[in-house]
Amino acid sequence: MKKKIQAEFYTNKSYFYFGTLIALLSMLPQLFFSPNSTHTTYLLITLVLLIMIPKFSKILFSIFIIFINLSNILIGHIALHWGYALADIKPRIEVAFLSPIYETKEYMTHYIDYRDYALVFFSIFVLFLLFKFLRHFTHSYKVFRIIGLGVFVSILLAVTFYINPVREFEPFSVPCEVCSVMDDKKKIDQIMQKREEYISHLKILKANKKHQIYDKVIVVMGESANKYHMSLYGYKFPTTPFLDSLRQSRYLYVFNAIAPTNQTRYSLPIDLTEANVHYYENRYFHSCSILTNFKANDYETYWISNQGRVGKNDSSISSMAYEANLSFFANLNYLEAKTDEVLLDYLNKLQTNPGKEMYLVHIMGSHSDYVNRYNTETALFKNAKNIVEEYDNSIHYSDYILSQIFERFKHEKLLLIYLSDHGENINLENNGHGFLPPFKDEYTVPFVIYSNVKNPRLDELYKDNKKGYFNLENFNYIVQYLSGITNHKNLSFSHDVMAVEPSNIFNFDELEFYN
Structure with a gap:
C-alpha cells in the first residue's frame, strides 16, 4: 500500500x-x-x-x-x-x-x-x-x-x-x-406596518400650552458633518460664515455633543425616537418619533428630505417620515442626486401657515461623493484641489442652506436646531463613515440651537453641557423639552456609541481620531 x-x-x-x-x-x-x-x-x-x-x-x-x-x-x-x-x-x-x-x-x-x-x-x-x-x-x-x-x-x-x-x-x-x-427586507415591511398600527393607537397627553412658546420648530438634520471642519467650532477656514454671524448675537447656542452611531439608518431612529444605543430595536418599534409628539400638540408636521427612500414601510427612516402630516422626498432613486437647494424650492412653494408648525428637514449635506453636494459658483474653494477642500465646500454649502431656511422663518417665534446624523473621517488618502472599529471623527457632530424667543430651558441646557458632552441618543427628549411639549429633558452623558450595527458598542473616549 x-x-x-x-x-x-x-x-x-x-x-x-x-x-x-x-x-x-x-x-x-x-x-x-x-x-x-x-x-x-x-x-x-x-x-x-x-x-x-x-x-x-x-x-x-x-x-x-x-x-x-x-x-x-x-x-x-x-x-x-x-x-x-x-x-x-x-x-x-x-x-x-x-x-x-x-x-x-x-x-x-x-x-x-x-x-x-x-x-x-x-x-x-x-x-x-x-x-x-x-x-x-x-x-x-x-x-x-x-x-x-x-x-x-x-x-x-x-x-x-x-x-x-x-x-x-x-x-x-x-x-x-x-x-x-x-428575507429581512420582507419582514421589515410587516414590522413597520405593526409599528404604524401601534403608533396609531398611542394616546399622547397634550402638554400645558403656557410652556409652548414657539410657532415654528425646525430641526435640520445634517449628513456626515464633522464639526471640526466648521469654523463655528474653530476650523481654520471660514466654512460656516452664516452660523459664525449668528454667534455674534445672543440667540445662538453652540453645544458639545456626539452622535450615537456612525450609520444613518440607526442614527436617525435613535435621534428621533425613544430608542438608544443599548436598547435599539424594541424601543424603536414601540415608540413614536418627535413628529407624532408634535402632531399631538397641535403642530402641523413636515418631513422634507433630499435623501432617497426605498418605500413607505421598508426602512426605519421611511416609517418615521410618514408619521408627519406631509412628507416629501426629493430623490426617489434617480441616477443623479440633487443638491440641497431643491428643498428650498419646495419650502418656498408651501403656503404660509399662521399656525404652529414643526419641520424635520433632512439634507444631503456632506454625503460622499462630496463634489456633488455643492454649487461651484458659491463654493469656498472655487477649484477644489483635493477631497478635503471638496468636503469643506459641502460644509460651506450646508451653511448656506441653513441661512436660507433661517431667512424664511426668522420673523416667526422660531426654534431652529441643526445637528448631524453622524460625523465623517476626512483624509487625503481615505474618508467616509461606518468603519469597524470606528474612529472619533465619525461621532464628532455639530449641535447648535437658535431661538429668537427668551427660553430659560435653553439657558439651563447650555449650563448642563458644561458638565460634559451630550450623547444625542436622547435628542428627541431635548427638542420636546425646549419646545415645551414635555417637562423632562432626560439628557444623556453616555460615552457609549454604536458602530455599524447594534451589537457593536464602543466607548467614545477610548477611540482614536482618524488623522
Missing part, C-alpha cells in the same frame, strides 16, 4: 502541486484579512479541504475555487476600506440593498480604487490558473482518490459537529447572509 501511494504521488506530482498552488492562492487574501485567530483556524481548515477536493472531483474543486475568489473581491474591499474587525459583512450587504441607485453609483465612483482592481486581477489570475489546471492536467489517482474523499468527509463532519460553518463563518456564510438580508 505504501508503495502504491508513493507511486501515485510521483506519477501525479505536477497535478498535486498545481492544485495545491491554486488552493493556496485562493485562500491567501482571506487569510491576510482574517480578523482573529478563530477565523484564521477555520480558513486553514478550509485550505486543507480544498487541497483534498481535486483528488476525487475536479468539478467540485472548480466550484469552490470560483466561489472563494469572487468572495475575495467582496471581503477584500470591505477589509481595505472599512475594516474587518469581525468576520461578518451582513451589515454592509444590508446597506447595499437599502441604498438608492444614485447612492450606489456614487459609492462605486468614490470607493473603488486601485486596491480593488488589484484584487480583481489577482482573482482573474487564479481563475486563469484553474482553467489551465482543468484543461492540461490529469491524474491517475486510485488510492489517493479514496484517501482524499475520506479526509474531506471526515474533516467536514468534524467541523460541522462543532459549528455550522455555512451560517457562521465567511466566506461560506456570504450566500446565507444575502438570503437573510432579502
Whole structure:
C-alpha cells in the first residue's frame, strides 16, 4: 500500500502541486484579512479541504475555487476600506440593498480604487490558473482518490459537529447572509406596518400650552458633518460664515455633543425616537418619533428630505417620515442626486401657515461623493484641489442652506436646531463613515440651537453641557423639552456609541481620531 501511494504521488506530482498552488492562492487574501485567530483556524481548515477536493472531483474543486475568489473581491474591499474587525459583512450587504441607485453609483465612483482592481486581477489570475489546471492536467489517482474523499468527509463532519460553518463563518456564510438580508427586507415591511398600527393607537397627553412658546420648530438634520471642519467650532477656514454671524448675537447656542452611531439608518431612529444605543430595536418599534409628539400638540408636521427612500414601510427612516402630516422626498432613486437647494424650492412653494408648525428637514449635506453636494459658483474653494477642500465646500454649502431656511422663518417665534446624523473621517488618502472599529471623527457632530424667543430651558441646557458632552441618543427628549411639549429633558452623558450595527458598542473616549 505504501508503495502504491508513493507511486501515485510521483506519477501525479505536477497535478498535486498545481492544485495545491491554486488552493493556496485562493485562500491567501482571506487569510491576510482574517480578523482573529478563530477565523484564521477555520480558513486553514478550509485550505486543507480544498487541497483534498481535486483528488476525487475536479468539478467540485472548480466550484469552490470560483466561489472563494469572487468572495475575495467582496471581503477584500470591505477589509481595505472599512475594516474587518469581525468576520461578518451582513451589515454592509444590508446597506447595499437599502441604498438608492444614485447612492450606489456614487459609492462605486468614490470607493473603488486601485486596491480593488488589484484584487480583481489577482482573482482573474487564479481563475486563469484553474482553467489551465482543468484543461492540461490529469491524474491517475486510485488510492489517493479514496484517501482524499475520506479526509474531506471526515474533516467536514468534524467541523460541522462543532459549528455550522455555512451560517457562521465567511466566506461560506456570504450566500446565507444575502438570503437573510432579502428575507429581512420582507419582514421589515410587516414590522413597520405593526409599528404604524401601534403608533396609531398611542394616546399622547397634550402638554400645558403656557410652556409652548414657539410657532415654528425646525430641526435640520445634517449628513456626515464633522464639526471640526466648521469654523463655528474653530476650523481654520471660514466654512460656516452664516452660523459664525449668528454667534455674534445672543440667540445662538453652540453645544458639545456626539452622535450615537456612525450609520444613518440607526442614527436617525435613535435621534428621533425613544430608542438608544443599548436598547435599539424594541424601543424603536414601540415608540413614536418627535413628529407624532408634535402632531399631538397641535403642530402641523413636515418631513422634507433630499435623501432617497426605498418605500413607505421598508426602512426605519421611511416609517418615521410618514408619521408627519406631509412628507416629501426629493430623490426617489434617480441616477443623479440633487443638491440641497431643491428643498428650498419646495419650502418656498408651501403656503404660509399662521399656525404652529414643526419641520424635520433632512439634507444631503456632506454625503460622499462630496463634489456633488455643492454649487461651484458659491463654493469656498472655487477649484477644489483635493477631497478635503471638496468636503469643506459641502460644509460651506450646508451653511448656506441653513441661512436660507433661517431667512424664511426668522420673523416667526422660531426654534431652529441643526445637528448631524453622524460625523465623517476626512483624509487625503481615505474618508467616509461606518468603519469597524470606528474612529472619533465619525461621532464628532455639530449641535447648535437658535431661538429668537427668551427660553430659560435653553439657558439651563447650555449650563448642563458644561458638565460634559451630550450623547444625542436622547435628542428627541431635548427638542420636546425646549419646545415645551414635555417637562423632562432626560439628557444623556453616555460615552457609549454604536458602530455599524447594534451589537457593536464602543466607548467614545477610548477611540482614536482618524488623522
